Structure formats: C-alpha cells, structure tokens
Amino acid sequence: MGTIVNVATVVVGSLLGILLGNRMPEKTRTTITALLGLFTLVIGGFSVVSLASPDLTAAVGSSATILVLAALLIGALLGSWLRIEDRLEQGATWLRSRFTRSGDAARFVDGMVTATLVFCVGPLAILGSISDGLGRGAEQLYVKAVLDGFAAMAFASTLGWGVLASAGAVAVIQGGLTLLGYLAGDVLSAAQVEALTATGGVILLALALRLLDLKPIPVGDLLPALLLAPLFVPLVAAL
Template sequence: MPGLGTLVNVIAIVVGSGLGLALGGRLPERTRTVVTDALGLVVLLIAALNTAEVLSADLAAAVGGAAPTLIVLGSLLLGGIVGSLLRIEQRLEQLGRTLRAVLTRRSAAAVAASPGSGTAEGGAASASERFVEGFVSSSLVFLVGPLAILGALSDGLGNGIDQLALKAALDGFASIAFAAALGPGVLASVLAVLVYQGAFTLLGVALGSVLPDAHIAALTATGGLLLVGVALRLLRIREDLPVADLLPALLVAPLLTALVAAF
C-alpha cells in the first residue's frame, strides 16, 4: 500500500520523541554510534538488492545485454554533473540554515511583542525558540537527505518500504536524542515528514503508472548506487560525499533508457 513507509516513519518519530522526552540525555554516545553503524550496514544490503535491478530481464530486453550498466553509469555521470553545477547539496544545507534562522527570529519577535512581565516574557521566548529549534533541526535531519526521496519514490513505485523502514529506524533513534535535547518541538516534525515524503510517494505512484518496467528498473538500479553513498556517510567512510548532487541521476536514468531503447 503506497504511503505505508511514510506512516511507519511517522510512528517511529513519535515513539522516539516520546522516549527522548522521558529519558532525557541518558542515552550513551557509544550506543548511538553502534546503532548508526549497524544501520549503515543494512543500507549497504538494501543498496545491493536495488542495484541488482541492473540485471533485470525487462531492462536487458529493452536496451540490450550490455547497455544496462552503461545506462546506470551515464545516469550517475550526467546527473552528478547537473547536480554539482546546480550545487544541490550546498543549496539544501543553506536552505536549512536559512529556515532555522528565519523561524527562530520570527518566534523570538512574536514572543517579544506579546504582553507580559519581563521574566515571564523571557521564559516564554526561551521556550518558544526551543520549540522552533527542535522542529526545524529535526525536520531538516529527517527530510534533507536522499533517503527520504529515494524511499518515498520506491514506496510509490511499488518496490516495497524497505528503504523507508530503514529510514524510520534512523529517524526514530535520532528523534530520541533530539527530543531529549530540544523538547516537544521534535514531535511537530512529523507533519513535515507526512507532507514531504507523501508528495514523493504520490510522484512514485504517478511514475509507476506511466513508466515501463525497464525504465523503473534503471531508476531503481541507479537509486541503489545512491544508497551506497548514504551508507558510506552513515559509516563515516566518506561523510562529505555529496549524495544530493547525484539525485538528478534518478531523472536521467529513465530518459537514457528511453533514448537507448529507441535506437
């Protein structure tokens, strides 16, 4: 059922936030690191399963036996060039910083304009800013990343919720730490997750209804290699790997498949 992955993701954030509010900052750093490493290894497994779609019989029948690998390679190269020229990774990071600054400033201004004593006003401003910081910071972590897009598209395409289930585990664990440090604002981030990932799930449903199986296989295999990049970041092997700059490859893959199949 399309959307199930996002629903699981939302439930994980709600449960994690509740645990974080209850536990405070008692979770050891070493435990967080071990769990992140384990999830990184699972991402590699899912990446391998998705990348195996390069061997799809439908894709081979459409473009020839040797072409599927070249299509994935061409998609990553062309997509990477477009993404780096557009500076997608850098722009996403800048968007996060801008949102945090704007929302925090507006929250502080709104509280400052409200009536009340100085002490009460200062306490309200602090609580409001903390709520906004919790909402913005957690939302950015949950949404600004390739796994949110890849997982939601995969769910909509009917390829299962494996990627979003994995993201749910990551987000659930991260929400514990966020809620412990920043309070209930983290819970509000589930609304952003619903809207953002829901939109990409609907896009996947639309693509799945118009794209042939060969095109979907090329897109899935290309997305699998992007997941390898996600895993390398989680495992701290290449934390500076700009996976977001490679996201245009997901658009290039079906286009290249159609072009090669036409000849």
C-alpha cells in the same frame, strides 16, 4: 494513507529518540548510527542488483551499467551546478534559525539532511508512493513506515531535532509522488523502474559511506540521476 502513516511514524520515532537521546551512552549512539549505515549499505546493494534484471536487460542489453553510470555522472554535474546539497543545508539552517533558539546548528542540519535522504531516496519511497497514487495499495509504504520509525528513533537519539524536521520533507516528496501517480497514471515501463531502482541503490551506497564516516560524498547533488535514469532507457533502447 501510505504517506500519512509514514509521516506519523517518523514523528513518533523522532520524539522517542530525542527523549531517549540523553539517556543513551555516546558509544551506544555511535554504534546505532553505524548500524544504520551498514543497513543502508545492504539495501543499496540489493537495489543495485536491478542492473541485471531481465526487464532492463531486454530493453537496453548489456548497456545497463553504462546507462546508470551516465545518469549518475550527468546527474552529479547537474546537481553540483544547481548546488542541491548546499541548498538543502541552507534550507535546514533557515528552518533551524526560524523554529529553534538553542542547540548546535550543524547538528540540526546533519539530522535533517541525513534523515531526509535516508527516508526519501530509494525504491520504497519512490515506487511505493507512485503505486499508492495508482491505486495499487500502500503496502510498500506501510513497510517503509515501520522501517523509518525505527530509523528516526535511532537518528534522533544522535542527531536531535533535525530528524523531526525531515517529516515535512517526507510529506512533501512522497505526497507529491503519490499525486503524480494519481494524475499521470502508469508512465514508467518495467525497465525504467529497474533503472531508477539501480540508480537509487548506488546513491544509497554513497549515503552509507557518509553515515559510516568513510567518505563525505555530497549525496544531495546526485539526486537528479533519479530523474535521468528512466529517461535514458528509451534513448539507449532506440540506439
């Protein structure tokens, strides 16, 4: 139910944002997007604090920072080689040409890619989905659903229909993680969860810089780091 509720709030928020978009002054829409960037910056900062968590420190000692940095560096190389950012944009452009006939393609791509990364990258999306699949309740995803609904409204008011398309990505990604949790059981240790959370926090910081128009970091290319960070924990612990 967690992902279903989350998708519903993104759809409703996006539609409301699109309806209100033309009635909102450009300055107001720019300010809202900047505030979302600042909020993402705060969430990323809180997530990065997991680097100093007792569980991660007990597992890898003082190597937590190096572990996350290595995951991000190798993840960025892998993501660049796989051209994840480009493929996300190409997929969004294809969707735009398939389902829409008017509007700015670049704006649609920005809306879908930005919203998808905000909604699907982070501890609430990953850990909440896995927790839901493990039968521990969907409370984390319910909280995320409320946040995403308001964020979708703000994004859609400035970026348009592309934000609504991100609801499909939320369904696929979070639904897949929920299924993974259901089938695989509790496979991540507390230390691995903290490493994943810290890595996701750094990616959120990069996304915040992008939303604030400070640095166009290809955040999509960093996503493989979310898979590598938990894998590196037992390797570093063994050393």
